[in-house]
Amino acid sequence: MNPAMKLVNVRKNIGKKEIIKDISFEIFPGEVFGFLGPNGAGKTTTIRMMVGLISITSGDIHINGMSVKHDFKEAIRHVGAIVENPEMYPFMSGWKNLKHYARMIPGITDDRIREVIDLVGLEKAIHEKVGKYSLGMRQRIGVAQALLHRPSVLILDEPTNGLDPAGIREIRQYIRRLAEEENVAVIVSSHMLAEIELMCDRIGIIKNGEMITVQEVEGSSPKDQDLKVYIEASPKEDAIQVIQSAFETSVMEEDKFIIIHTTKDLIPKINMELVHQGIQVFEIHSKQSSLEDKFFEVIGENTIA
């Protein structure tokens, strides 16, 4: 499958400051990609290059195979985005706003307008004035507008900002749906880990202008497959040795606990082996290994905001 968007060694300097340092990654049609990083990491700067709002210092971005550097208009044509607040007329209904916007794009029919309204679930409120919409509804009408011209890539910069939990849940639901139904590659930036985890197929973590890792979101894999297991056993050193040699897994320590990443079916086997070797087992408990753990592992600090 060809990527919908591809960043190749992208760098951005502003003045003498190196803001983005050599970022490369790909995003595929139908995929929801989370662009995750602490404040000031460089998400918005990267997104502004993706949508053509600022120039790329070196490297290139390809959208549907077309270069933003060499074929700017054609490449950017395939992007839909909400980077700053979407422009809407508050005194007009959602429908009229979309209709007004559609006039500027050749070939957009009323059927297409209805289709995007349905995709973001705004059928019921579409004839109400946008000024009366909640923040979540305004986000949705913005997404509907950004989708009208059938972009290959949809970019949403911090779409959950300011939303209450119900609004966040709604966004999650329709983003997944439109990625599937429109086969669009959706890029969602955030510094909120838990939301990204539930919404995205893959995430890229950016820190200090560098892409630290790109990885699949766990949970797209079945539960019980990636557990963080805490074991309290004595003597601890002997227990570590038994676990390492019998299960060939790496071991961490935290206070009284031995910590390993493993699958659920191995827990009773580990327990049996420890008991068999004469080790006392006081406690075993497990946690789903969350993206948050991974995020902290990767950025190596305990604060994200």
Ligand SMILES: Nc1ncnc2c1ncn2[C@@H]1O[C@H](COP(=O)(O)OP(=O)(O)OP(=O)(O)O)[C@@H](O)[C@H]1O
């Ligand atoms: N026009 C500019 N001039 C100078 N520095 C800038 C400019 N724009 C951004 N920066 C700096 O670049 C870095 C990255 O900023 P950016 O807004 O891309 O981060 P971000 O990951 O989007 O953060 P946030 O989550 O806070 O929006 C920051 O240190 C910021 O201060």
